[in-house]
Amino acid sequence: MARKTGSHSDITGPKVRAAAQKLFARYGYAAVSMRQIAGEVGVQAGALYNYTPDKQSLLFDMMKAHMEELLAAWEAEPKGEGPLTRLEAFARFHVRFHLDRPEAVFIAYMELRNLEPGNFEVIEALRKRYESELEAILRDGQEAGVFSLADSKLTTLAVIAMLTGVTTWYRDEGRLSRDRVVGIYWNMVRKAVGA
Amino acid sequence: MARKTGSHSDITGPKVRAAAQKLFARYGYAAVSMRQIAGEVGVQAGALYNYTPDKQSLLFDMMKAHMEELLAAWEAEPKGEGPLTRLEAFARFHVRFHLDRPEAVFIAYMELRNLEPGNFEVIEALRKRYESELEAILRDGQEAGVFSLADSKLTTLAVIAMLTGVTTWYRDEGRLSRDRVVGIYWNMVRKAVGA
DNA sequence: GGTTGAACTGAACAGCCGTTCAGTTCAACC
DNA sequence: GGTTGAACTGAACGGCTGTTCAGTTCAACC
Structure with a gap:
């Protein structure tokens, strides 16, 4: 049963993609770490793997x-x-x-x-x-x-x-x-x- | 006194630059390691630091x-x-x-x-x-x-x-x-x- | 043939990498 | 108010990173 509020996946998911796009564009894919992306989103690196x-x-x-x-x-x-x-x-x-x-x-x-x-x-x-x-x-x-x-x-x-x-x-x-x-x-x- | 033969620096130096250029162009600077460059040249990574x-x-x-x-x-x-x-x-x-x-x-x-x-x-x-x-x-x-x-x-x-x-x-x-x-x-x- | 020194090796350094996962949190539901 | 489960943490994994450096090699010179 999907929760309406309190569920962050529909917020964090786009945030992850946006952060990755921003950082990849600025520093290049190879130069950006998962920890940097996570930091931009405001979560720990492991949490990214709920979205990719x-x-x-x-x-x-x-x-x-x-x-x-x-x-x-x-x-x-x-x-x-x-x-x-x-x-x-x-x-x-x-x-x-x-x-x-x-x-x-x-x-x-x-x-x-x-x-x-x-x-x-x-x-x-x-x-x-x-x-x-x-x-x-x-x-x-x-x-x-x-x-x-x-x-x-x-x-x-x-x-x-x-x-x-x-x-x-x-x-x-x-x-x-x-x-x-x-x-x-x-x-x-x-x-x-x-x- | 500069040795004429037996000295490799005037061979290895250009080799290092050529290898770096080739690998940077193919895989990108951030994705290429010093060990990869050294491997392309045929030396160990530490030797590169004689040239850069x-x-x-x-x-x-x-x-x-x-x-x-x-x-x-x-x-x-x-x-x-x-x-x-x-x-x-x-x-x-x-x-x-x-x-x-x-x-x-x-x-x-x-x-x-x-x-x-x-x-x-x-x-x-x-x-x-x-x-x-x-x-x-x-x-x-x-x-x-x-x-x-x-x-x-x-x-x-x-x-x-x-x-x-x-x-x-x-x-x-x-x-x-x-x-x-x-x-x-x-x-x-x-x-x-x-x- | 002994000495020199440039060229190089191989191991080590601290630190970061992508990824995994057991455990914690907490809003939403019964 | 107890249960559920999605979301997330925090630590750990093996492996790779750039860089350093003491030690080895060996051609060139005296």
């Missing part, structure tokens, strides 16, 4: 959730018609989504090598599925004569690298507003694909 | 050397006249330089957070000096009416992110030759800045 089977799962679950959220959010995004409109939707969506989750993004790009082989494959597959969304748009636009690309695969990776790079420097208190940054990135992408 | 005062210096010296090599190489690069020519020189140089040193580049971008504060500042300053080289070109081109930029600072970071991204996917055995890749990236940069 091990440290690796903490990383993997967080990365998997991030990638699935990314794919689901893009699927739910209104995309409009035609390659140019869809590319604009993608560019704006990508920058906004990444600006909203700087920690998760940082971890997703930095901690791939700390995943055990089986876990790595899962995340890698999700990442490729996302990349193929952009590549499909670029190929469609290329065939329709809307874009002018030397190589759609290379362009896909170059565009994603450029857009994702926003997280390395953007700060909310900064000189440029979010909307302005999103608009500038979209403009650069548009020009880069020759549209 | 500590593990942190191994990382810092390698990153500092990389950044200084980057700046020196760019300084030595023939740049030509005018913003467009200089931008082309920069783009081609950047991609080529980074393709030649995938491990050092990877470490320089991934291990910043594992630098002690004082060391971090040094590397950060070198990185900013390099970025300002590109920004100067972009501002000159903007003022000369050759480029069309929404924001020179943002464009600087976006261009560098795009160009550096090449190291995440390029493989020598791949579909596209180095020269072809360099040319495609330059073309995307050129279009992105509106030239």
Whole structure:
């Protein structure tokens, strides 16, 4: 029988994940100990094992959730018609989504090598599925004569690298507003694909 | 009196740096132990301390050397006249330089957070000096009416992110030759800045 | 061929690692 | 108010960490 109050698992569980995300993003997975995470949450290290089977799962679950959220959010995004409109939707969506989750993004790009082989494959597959969304748009636009690309695969990776790079420097208190940054990135992408 | 043969320090020293670079790039600084590095070199862990005062210096010296090599190489690069020519020189140089040193580049971008504060500042300053080289070109081109930029600072970071991204996917055995890749990236940069 | 000293070994140091688990706490229920 | 069980503590496990250092090796020199 589930208790309503007095039960902390639905509070501590998210706290554990939040603490792990914060610390992994700041210091890196390998440099963060379970005791540090526990300290951030306010419990002893042993208590963490009520919420995760091990440290690796903490990383993997967080990365998997991030990638699935990314794919689901893009699927739910209104995309409009035609390659140019869809590319604009993608560019704006990508920058906004990444600006909203700087920690998760940082971890997703930095901690791939700390995943055990089986876990790595899962995340890698999700990442490729996302990349193929952009590549499909670029190929469609290329065939329709809307874009002018030397190589759609290379362009896909170059565009994603450029857009994702926003997280390395953007700060909310900064000189440029979010909307302005999103608009500038979209403009650069548009020009880069020759549209 | 320095011995000519029989002395291994001029062999082991570079070996240590090479092993550290290889392992840091593959598994990350925090995940690599001094015993692993020693094993790669073929000595015991204690012997490493003939070549570095500590593990942190191994990382810092390698990153500092990389950044200084980057700046020196760019300084030595023939740049030509005018913003467009200089931008082309920069783009081609950047991609080529980074393709030649995938491990050092990877470490320089991934291990910043594992630098002690004082060391971090040094590397950060070198990185900013390099970025300002590109920004100067972009501002000159903007003022000369050759480029069309929404924001020179943002464009600087976006261009560098795009160009550096090449190291995440390029493989020598791949579909596209180095020269072809360099040319495609330059073309995307050129279009992105509106030239 | 005896001496020197750079290079290296191998063991030890204190301390932290991820993980386990018997025992304690205490709100929620009967 | 006694019982239950989820949540958590605190100590322990073996093993690994970066670093130190007395002792060994051995090529190069006098």
